[in-house]
Amino acid sequence: MSKQSSASLADFLEFMNRKGLNTTSQRRVIAEAFFELPGHYTLEEFYQHILRRDPGIGQTTVYRTLKLLCDAGLAMEIHFSDGITRYEAARPNSHHDHLVCLSCGRIVEICDPRIEKLQHEMAEKHGFSLDGHVHNLYGLCADCRNARSKGQPAR
Template structure:
């Protein structure tokens, strides 16, 4: 967490912005939340620690965290923006249930290799990508 915090602090300094106490709370809550969090969920959690934090501050700070490479927006196809820690995290893809919204982070090195080969065949060099696989989890497909 300390490296991510330092990265964020340095990014803010380059942008001539301050690392305020409100940004520190938002960073800490975001970084210490397991899984994927929406801006609204982050807003509710940060307000538990500091009632003066406004919704716009949370949205702006999430944007700054994304721009700094600390957070990444994920799209589960339900119209809700969610964020996950990105800095220092290993790459993974997502399996998403279209019924209940359950999501599972997965890594398959065979798929990663195929994606690199596919990109190479078309003259591309990959530097990042994301993959979302939509379907039904075992519980929902059994209904």
């Protein structure tokens, strides 16, 4: 297990203890898997990943544990234009934005200090104090654009 994974798991276990909640072996497996799996996952995608680790864990347990991770501030729900909730690890001081393909659903994380600087400048110009933001850019990825130019159906 990586250091980031261990620290995040320790934070989750501490949160559970503080709240007086049971830290079951199933919750532990789910939390470990969540912190080891990079990217953005729907409940169903993550559940399929969990089933490969432990087929005895139910989808409701996975969902409730994801909610607990969000409550602990260790996970975030992300909503793109498709209306499907995805989950990703909340990593302090690791802000990023997203490029989202409207055809295949591919999501690419981007981080550019120029964008961050401009956002803060725009907020200041209009008298806002930023607490956070969501920045998603929608379009077509290169693969989907190439498929369309060749007359092939999108993925």
